[in-house]
Amino acid sequence: MTAAAAAAALAPARGPRHLAGTGALLRLALRRDRVMIPAWVLVLGLAVAAMGSSFEALYDTAAKRAELAASMNANTSLRALYGPVFGDTIGGLVAWRMVSLGAVLAAVMSLLIVIRHTREEEETGRQELLSAAMVGRRAPLTAALLAALIADAVLAVLIGGGLAGSGQPAAGSFALGLAIGGTGMLFAGLAAIAAQLTESARPAKGLTGATLGLMFTLRAAGDAAAPSGSPLTWLSPIGWAENVRAYADERWWALLLPLAGTALAVAAAYALTARRDIGMSFLPARPGPARAPRSLSGPFGLAWRLQRTTLLGWTLGFLCAGGIFGGIAKGASDLVGGNRQALEIFRRMGGQQGLTDAFLATMTGMLGMVAALYAAGSVLRLRGEETGDRAEPVLAGAVGRLRWACGHLAIAFFGTVVILAAGGLALGISYGITAGDVTGQLGRVLGAALSQTPAVWVLAALAALVYGVFPKASTAVWAVVGGCLAIGWIGPSLKFPQWAMDLSPFGHLPKLPGGEAAAAPFLWLLGLSVLFLAAGLTGLRRRDMG
Known part of the structure; x- marks a missing residue:
C-alpha cells in the first residue's frame, strides 16, 4: 500500500x-x-x-x-x-x-x-x-x-x-x-x-x-x-x-x-x-564543521563516518561476550556432567574432539552466527540510505553507484573480521588465563573465531544480492539470517537431520579449535560469497534507484 x-x-x-x-x-x-x-x-x-x-x-x-x-x-x-x-x-x-x-x-x-x-x-x-x-x-x-x-x-x-x-x-x-x-x-x-x-x-x-x-x-x-x-x-x-x-x-x-x-x-x-x-526531536544533531575533513572526501570515508559507532558497539559487545564465554569454558564439564545426551549435543555443535575444545568451538560458532547480524545490518544500510533520500545527493555528483555501494560493503565485510577478532581475542585470553596457558590457547582460539568469516561473508553477500536485485524484499534477509541462527542454536538439541543443518553456511565449516581444518569448505564458501556479491552489484548498476 x-x-x-x-x-x-x-x-x-x-x-x-x-x-x-x-x-x-x-x-x-x-x-x-x-x-x-x-x-x-x-x-x-x-x-x-x-x-x-x-x-x-x-x-x-x-x-x-x-x-x-x-x-x-x-x-x-x-x-x-x-x-x-x-x-x-x-x-x-x-x-x-x-x-x-x-x-x-x-x-x-x-x-x-x-x-x-x-x-x-x-x-x-x-x-x-x-x-x-x-x-x-x-x-x-x-x-x-x-x-x-x-x-x-x-x-x-x-x-x-x-x-x-x-x-x-x-x-x-x-x-x-x-x-x-x-x-x-x-x-x-x-x-x-x-x-x-x-x-x-x-x-x-x-x-x-x-x-x-x-x-x-x-x-x-x-x-x-x-x-x-x-x-x-x-x-x-x-x-x-x-x-x-x-x-x-x-x-x-x-x-x-x-x-x-x-x-x-x-x-x-x-x-x-x-x-x-x-x-x-529532543536531541537534535549538532551542526558539523563548515569544512569537511579529508576522511569524508570519498564514499568509503562517508560509509565509515556513518557506521563507525555501530562497529565500535559490536566490537565492545564481542569483547565482553568472548571474555564471559572464555571464563565458562573450563567449567564445561560441570554443564555436561556425566550426561551422554548433553555431550552428544556439544559434539554436534562443536565437534568430536575433547569436551573443552567442543565447548570452545560451540562458542566461536555462536560468535560467527551473531556476527552475521552485524554484517547483514551493515549491508542493508545501503537500503536505508536509498529510501531515506540520502543516497541521491551523493550519486548526483561524481560518485558512481558501485563506488558508493562498495564503501558500505567494505565496512560490512572487513568489520566482520574486526568483531570476530575481538571476540576470539577475548575468548582466547579469558580461557587461557583460567587454564594457565594464555600463549598456547590464544592463537588457536583466535584462529577458530576468524574461521567463521567465510560463512558470515556468504550471508552478507546474500544481503547485497537481495538489495541489488530485489530491493523491496530486503527485509527478507533478516528471516534468512534468523533461520541460520535458529538452525545453529536449536538444531543440535532437537537433532535436526544433516540436510537441514547444511542449509546454514555455518554447517559446512570445520569445528575449530580441535577439529581438522580442510581448505575446501573455506574456498567454496568464499567463492559463493564472491558470486552473490557480483550478482548484487550487477543488479544495483542496472536497476532504478528509489
Whole structure:
C-alpha cells in the first residue's frame, strides 16, 4: 500500500481527536509487518516450546535434573550467562534456559516494531503525508504500541500454550510466556521514548539497544553475585522476568513490575510526543564543521563516518561476550556432567574432539552466527540510505553507484573480521588465563573465531544480492539470517537431520579449535560469497534507484 493510498484510506477515520485514524494506522502497520511479526513470534515461541522435549531427552530422571541444577547454581559464570535455576523440573529447566534469552529477543522484536512505525515513518516523510489526513497527534504512536502489544501477546500465548500442550503445568507455562511478553512490551515503551528523543531511526534503535545491553549486564552481575540474585538483579527488567520463577512457586506479583514500567514509559512517550513537531526531536544533531575533513572526501570515508559507532558497539559487545564465554569454558564439564545426551549435543555443535575444545568451538560458532547480524545490518544500510533520500545527493555528483555501494560493503565485510577478532581475542585470553596457558590457547582460539568469516561473508553477500536485485524484499534477509541462527542454536538439541543443518553456511565449516581444518569448505564458501556479491552489484548498476 502506498503512502498516498494510506492517506486516502484514513480520510474518513473517526474517533477521539488525538487518536483519530489509529485503527487504520494499526491495520497498515500489521500489513507492512505481515512477514516480520509472524516470523519473530513463531520462531521464538516454537523454540521455547520445543525446549521441553529436548530437556526430557537429555535429563530423563529427577536425579539428573537435580544434579544439573546444583552444578549450574554453583557456577558463577553460568549464572551470569543464563541465570540461576529455581526449579529442577523439566519446566523449571526450560525457564532457566530460555527466560533471559526469550526476554532479550522479545525486547528486540518490540523495539524494531515501534521504531519502524514511529521514527522511521517520520524520517522518510510518510508520516507527514499521513498526518495531512484525519490522523490524531497520538495515533501513530498508539498504532505502533498496539502492533507491539499484539505481537507480544501472541508470543506469550504461543509459549504458554505450547508448553502446556506438551505436558508442562499450565500455571508455569503461562507465567513464563507472560514474563517474556511483558519484557517485550516494556521495551516497546522504552523504544517509544527513544523515538521522541532522537532525530532518526538508527540512533533510536541504538539508544534502546544500549539500554537493553545495560539491563542484561545488570541482570548478569546480580545473578553472578549470589545464586538467588542480588539487588542488581531487581534493577533489570530481565531480572524481573527471571524472578517470576515459572514452575517454581510462581511469583505472579512480579509481573506487575513490567506492567507498571510499561505504563510509565508509555505515559512519558505520550507526554514527549505532545511537545514536539513531526520530524523534530529532543536531541537534535549538532551542526558539523563548515569544512569537511579529508576522511569524508570519498564514499568509503562517508560509509565509515556513518557506521563507525555501530562497529565500535559490536566490537565492545564481542569483547565482553568472548571474555564471559572464555571464563565458562573450563567449567564445561560441570554443564555436561556425566550426561551422554548433553555431550552428544556439544559434539554436534562443536565437534568430536575433547569436551573443552567442543565447548570452545560451540562458542566461536555462536560468535560467527551473531556476527552475521552485524554484517547483514551493515549491508542493508545501503537500503536505508536509498529510501531515506540520502543516497541521491551523493550519486548526483561524481560518485558512481558501485563506488558508493562498495564503501558500505567494505565496512560490512572487513568489520566482520574486526568483531570476530575481538571476540576470539577475548575468548582466547579469558580461557587461557583460567587454564594457565594464555600463549598456547590464544592463537588457536583466535584462529577458530576468524574461521567463521567465510560463512558470515556468504550471508552478507546474500544481503547485497537481495538489495541489488530485489530491493523491496530486503527485509527478507533478516528471516534468512534468523533461520541460520535458529538452525545453529536449536538444531543440535532437537537433532535436526544433516540436510537441514547444511542449509546454514555455518554447517559446512570445520569445528575449530580441535577439529581438522580442510581448505575446501573455506574456498567454496568464499567463492559463493564472491558470486552473490557480483550478482548484487550487477543488479544495483542496472536497476532504478528509489
